[in-house]
Amino acid sequence: ANNTAVGYQALDSTTTGKDNTALGIYAGQSQTTATSNCFVGTAAGSATTGSFNTFIGSGEIGVSAGAGEFVTTGSKNTIIGRYSGNQGGLDIRTASNFIVLSDGDGNPRQWINNNGAAVFPTQGDAGYGTINLVNDDPFIRFFDNGGTSTADKKKWDVRAVGASGSETFDIRTVNDANTVFTTLFSIRHTNGAVGLSTSPATTGTGITFPATQSASSNANTLDDYEEGTFTPYINAAGISGVTYSVRAGRYTKIGNRVSVDVAIELSNKGTGGSGNLNIEGLPFTASNTSGYYINYGCLVDSLNSDCRQVAAQTIPNQSYVIITKNGGSTAQHSALQYSDITNITIIRFYACYEVA
Structure with a gap:
């Protein structure tokens, strides 16, 4: 037998x-x-x-x-x-x-x-x-072999990188040819910072989002955070030669909404301008929603005319605001004109608007 x-x-x-x-x-x-x-x-x-x-x-x-x-x-x-x-x-x-x-x-x-x-x-x-993996680039690969074609097969790596300057724990996807690696989530072990589809910050602790937003269709998902500065400026038809003593802008974007602080102080209003005065250079375009004209508190000093109830107003699908005013009567508000400002006009406002 x-x-x-x-x-x-x-x-x-x-x-x-x-x-x-x-x-x-x-x-x-x-x-x-x-x-x-x-x-x-x-x-x-x-x-x-x-x-x-x-x-x-x-x-x-x-x-x-x-x-x-x-x-x-x-x-x-x-x-x-x-x-x-x-x-x-x-x-x-x-x-x-x-x-x-x-x-x-x-x-x-x-x-x-x-x-x-x-x-x-x-x-x-x-x-x-x-499980101890001793290697210059150790990782554990999860391979889904249940599909009926190559495209159905998914590969995920859990990876630890200890090289100087890239000390992270990663979760990444891998293409079929094992040549393209897409990082989905990273934690930097030196400071605990987290990166979503990007490298985490090398200093401080926090969550790093991609430089270009990857928008989610889920209204309850936080998919973007960004802080920064921008340079606002006044504009009107035909304007030239404007100079400033102060021109500052800061913003914080969380999800689909951005908050901006703007401070402008003129030293020369320039020449040749006419019509509506715009404050341009905002970091994000406002939502392209019909009727999305939202007003925000605004300070305007040193004007040529009696302007009351001034406010900054976003314009749908634009990256600028206008300054609205009321002359004190019961008439509707109108836009601040280039002719209303002087060489020392000051404009300051805060706005928080939905982005396009």
């Missing part, structure tokens, strides 16, 4: 079983009709009646069990080390398709169960249950 037995009572009970190999005292002792087992070591698989098992590891008669010694009807298991089949919280005596790696005392250190899940147990409070 093509069985090979070396050792006292190895394969001692075999009747019609075939293609079994047992090397060691009592190895495979209880086998009767099972096939294609390989037992190496004292008492390895001595109680096993299942088939297609591979157990390698010696016990000590009367003291400790051999590899798989307590496995009974389980089949297609692989054990390397002195794990008995029921030890260290893992019982596979009647289970199949397990792979177990144990230490010299039979404690299971790693195993893969019959669903393909890998387990790394700990022993006591000092245990770590870790």
Whole structure:
């Protein structure tokens, strides 16, 4: 029946079983009709009646069990080390398709169960249950092979980079040719900063968004944050030669809304201007929503005319504001004109508007 037995009572009970190999005292002792087992070591698989098992590891008669010694009807298991089949919280005596790696005392250190899940147990409070990857660019790759075509297959890497200047923990996607790597999430271990689809900040702690917004269709998702400065300026038809003593703008953008602070102080209003006076150079274009004319508090000093109730007003789909005014009557407001300002006019305002 093509069985090979070396050792006292190895394969001692075999009747019609075939293609079994047992090397060691009592190895495979209880086998009767099972096939294609390989037992190496004292008492390895001595109680096993299942088939297609591979157990390698010696016990000590009367003291400790051999590899798989307590496995009974389980089949297609692989054990390397002195794990008995029921030890260290893992019982596979009647289970199949397990792979177990144990230490010299039979404690299971790693195993893969019959669903393909890998387990790394700990022993006591000092245990770590870790996976140590020693490499210049270590990563663990998750590969989805369930698709019907190459395009269906997805690859994700969990990666640690320790090189100077790029000390990060990354989650990235990989293309089919393994040539394009797209970082989705990074944490810089030196400061705990987080990057979303971009590199995290090298100093300070916070969340870094991409320089170009990747907008989400979910209204409850924060998909952008940005801070910065800009240089505002006045404009009107035909204007030239304007000079400033103060020209400052700051902004903070959160999601689809930006807040801006503007301060302008003229030293010369220039020449040739006419019509509406615009404050231009805003960092983002206002929402292109019909009727989106929103007014904000504004200070205007040193004008040529009596202007009251001044306000800064955004214009749909434009990156400038106009200054609205009212002459004190019951008439509707109108736009501040170039002719209303002087060489020392001051304009300051704050606005918070939805971007296009």
